[in-house]
Amino acid sequence: MDFITTATIQAVKQLYNTTITPQDVNLQQTRKEFEGQVTIVTFPYTKFSRKSPEQTGQEIGTYLQENVAEVSGFNIIKGFLNVSIADSYWLAVYNETVVKEDFGIAAPNGKKVMVEYSSPNTNKPLHLGHVRNNLLGYSVAAILKAAGYEVIKANLVNDRGIHICKSMLAWQLFGNGETPQSSGMKGDHLVGKYYVLFDKAYKVQIEELKAAGKTEEEAKKSAPLILQAQQMLQKWEAGNEEVIDLWKTMNTWVYDGFAKTYKKLGVDFDQYYYESNTYLLGKDIIEEGLAKGVFFKKEDGSVWIDLTDEGLDQKLVLRADGTSVYITQDLGTAQLKYDNFGMDESIYVVGNEQDYHFKVLFLILQKLGKTWAKGLYHLSYGMVDLPSGKMKSREGTVVDADDLISEMEATAKEQTEALGKTADFAEEDKQHLYYIIGMGALKYFLLKVDPKKRLLFDPNESVDFQGHTGPFIQYTHARIKSVMSRGGEVTVVSTITEPDSVERDLIIAMSQYPETVNQAAKDFNPAAIANYVYELAKVYNKFYHEKSILQAENEELKAFRLNLSASTAKIIAKAMLLLGIEVPERM
Known part of the structure; x- marks a missing residue:
């Protein structure tokens, strides 16, 4: 309704000898109980008119009806001027724009945006929370494309770490060579089954150690299964062929399962990133930050950033032994994504439990002088609950x-x-x-x-x-x-x-x-x-x-x-x- 905005500016100039800008014109859709289609909020103009909101609305309304062909009438409700637009205008809108094939599809705006969503772990199937994540990410990408953006749909897969090793170890110990083919199970469900089996066996060991006199914390740290899983992770990071081969095999099962679920959900991706390829990234950025004085080293050699002036806290960005924490690889992955695509904006679709993490991540990148950091956005979403007793999963906790x-x-x-x-x-x-x-x-x-x-x-x-x-x-x-x-x-x-x-x-x-x-x-x-x-x-x-x-x-x-x-x-x-x-x- 640009013509109403323009006409309102002219009305204020003519009636009150005052120049206002388009930003000073507040247009709203007229509420259903009132006559009209466009409502102009007249309260701000009373300081120029020196009259009541109703009188001001009456004067502006009269001006519009007398000077704008498309305005067929108006009414005043307190400080709101409800304007009726002529039928001929709406017919013209219909015949000239609505009927066109590309109606609602904007021309390319020259901007590029990445939407990262899904981000599953390869130790279990997708669940209800992932469903909201995937649907939200896919829809936002589609909407941005319709609005004229070039869109890259990305998926950062968490395919390494101790949780992955738990599934692998349980399969080695209890699997007897079971495969998706031999079991008739989807690959992601099969791997998830062994993650659950690990957890059950681990809990038994913890109880046995507690019965033998250890504290809960001691039992958790010293249980044979968790020690074996940690050893497996160390072997994986050292490039042990046997462990790597098992990891590749089980991940292939999971990816096949994910693909079937993604197809059912109707979502897809243009670019995959894998934590197994990105977990070492970010260390160069830490060195860069130390050189710039953005980070500081503690006596034990660990590297930190002090964000207390921004109302946050001190944040560890590199352990004393030189190994990465999550924020390290996220810094590196953010740089990698920008180097790959040079996008204007990058949207992370991640649950609201990660709000603090993304505040810290974006702030660090800004402090490092990354000009593209201003285009980063965390699309934070809430949990999905089910009515009690509805659709319990196999384990009775998370809905598959x-x-x-x-x-x-x-x-x-x-x-x-x-x-x-x-x-x-x-x-x-x-x-x-x-x-x-x-x-x-x-x-x-x-x-x-x-x-x-x-x-x-x-x-x-x-x-x-x-x-x-x-x-x-x-x-x-x-x-x-x-x-x-x-x-x-x-x-x-x-x-x-x-x-x-x-x-x-x-x-x-x-x-x-x-x-x-x-x-x-x-x-x-x-x-x-x-x-x-x-x-x-x-x-x-x-x-x-x-x-x-x-x-x-x-x-x-x-x-x-x-x-x-x-x-x-x-x-x-x-x-x-x-x-x-x-x-x-x-x-």
């Missing part, structure tokens, strides 16, 4: 991603069949539909909430066809497709000049899509897209129930309403695709 996906498909099947909507579907089409609905329900439910918020995920609620859900939006899309297929090809050119209020509301809702994409990209927030497309679906359903489409009074009106339906379906499909959600043609 594959189990969750299967449960969602089963729930979608149950709900869909209860509504009797698939009687005439072929069996293969039914199964695909249940998958689309189940995944749409899961993705939409996890993405409609602001990432920073903790959320409670209820599988049954997420598949409600009448609620604030993915299936409701998917069903709206299928409904439109059904109308269009029955309406046939539109052959009449519509010259409608006066849409009624519900048709105008639908055009207005569609017109807001590009700005919604831009705002979602700016905030790294898929919830903005999710809530927008839900509102659009609601407006369409109101239009569908109030207006006859196929039985319209004349062919011209029928063509207009079919075109509105087709445009709505396209925007719903585009918006849902930004959330990684497929919309069915029928359901």
Whole structure:
């Protein structure tokens, strides 16, 4: 609404002989209970007008109506000037922009951004927390691409360390040569099974040592299993061929399992980084920081940074024995990523338990004078909870991603069949539909909430066809497709000049899509897209129930309403695709 901003500036200049800037014009969407589409906040202008907010609004409103052809009326609610825009304007917006194929897809802006997400450990399968992470990262990447960015989707895989050695050692001790092929288990589940077996056996040893007189801490440190795992890690770091071969074999199993889960989730990556390749990075940066006086050495040889002036604390960046800590390799990996791609921004999709870590990481890089550090951003998200008793995992603690996906498909099947909507579907089409609905329900439910918020995920609620859900939006899309297929090809050119209020509301809702994409990209927030497309679906359903489409009074009106339906379906499909959600043609 640039023309309203420009006209408001002119009004203030003309009426009050005062020059204001576009930043001084606060435009809002008019609340549904009031007439109008655009609201101008008039409180700030009372210091120029020296009148009440209502009088100021009246004067500005009168000026706009008399001088701006697109303004058809206005009303005042306290300090808010609600402006009505002429139907001719909305029709022009529809005919000139909304109907275009590239509507909502911005031109390239010349900026490059990396979105790093998933970051799994190769000692266990993906779980519910990973699901939110993957869906969030993938959606943010899609939104940024639609907003004109060149996007690199990256995955930093934690494929080394003591936790990996625990799975490897347990397989050596208890596995009897078991493989994914011989067991019929997905590779990531098989490796996860041995991580759990290690933990159980380790706990038994701890209890035995405690019974023999050791303290809890002593028992944990001296248990034979943990000592063996530490020895295995040392051998791995020393390049022992036998250990490296076992590590490669078991990681291959895990990657094969991950690939299947990623495919089911509908996420992918352009670039993989592996901690086995990056864990030695960062030591050069430590030397650089020591030379610049950013870091300091303690008497024992360990290297630290003092961040107390920034309200943080002192942070270890290199151990006394010269080995890395997590922050060391993260510094090195951040430099490597920039050297590889030279991106303007780099987004880390990581849970909020790492908030402090990323504050420290970004601050250190800024202190080191890395000019690209200002483009680093931690997209922090909250935990996902389940109603008690829902979908317990094999171990009864963490919900496995594959189990969750299967449960969602089963729930979608149950709900869909209860509504009797698939009687005439072929069996293969039914199964695909249940998958689309189940995944749409899961993705939409996890993405409609602001990432920073903790959320409670209820599988049954997420598949409600009448609620604030993915299936409701998917069903709206299928409904439109059904109308269009029955309406046939539109052959009449519509010259409608006066849409009624519900048709105008639908055009207005569609017109807001590009700005919604831009705002979602700016905030790294898929919830903005999710809530927008839900509102659009609601407006369409109101239009569908109030207006006859196929039985319209004349062919011209029928063509207009079919075109509105087709445009709505396209925007719903585009918006849902930004959330990684497929919309069915029928359901």
